[in-house]
Amino acid sequence: MQKAPTAYLRDFARYILYFGLLMSMLGIRLNQKVMITVMFVGNVVLSMSSLFMPFRRYGPDFTAYVN
Numbered sequence: 001m002q003k004a005p006t007a008y009l010r011d012f013a014r015y016i017l018y019f020g021l022l023m024s025m026l027g028i029r030l031n032q033k034v035m036i037t038v039m040f041v042g043n044v045v046l047s048m049s050s051l052f053m054p055f056r057r058y059g060p061d062f063t064a065y066v067n
Contacts, residue, residue: 005049013046
């Protein structure tokens with residue numbers, strides 16, 4: 001049960017990266033204020049599951065790369 005949130009988080013982060021790549025390829029640009037707000041809210045949401053998990057460092061820190 002402790003690894004499930006991490007697996008879901010990594011899958012979700014992967015889809016965020018794919019969506020960002022698609023937007024870049026289509027030439028869709030967001031306003032700077034909108035982008036900063038989306039990044040802040042997304043960072044908070046992605047980090048919420050880390051608050052309730054035991055702290056063990058292993059492997060690459062995937063969520064840090066996404067942030």
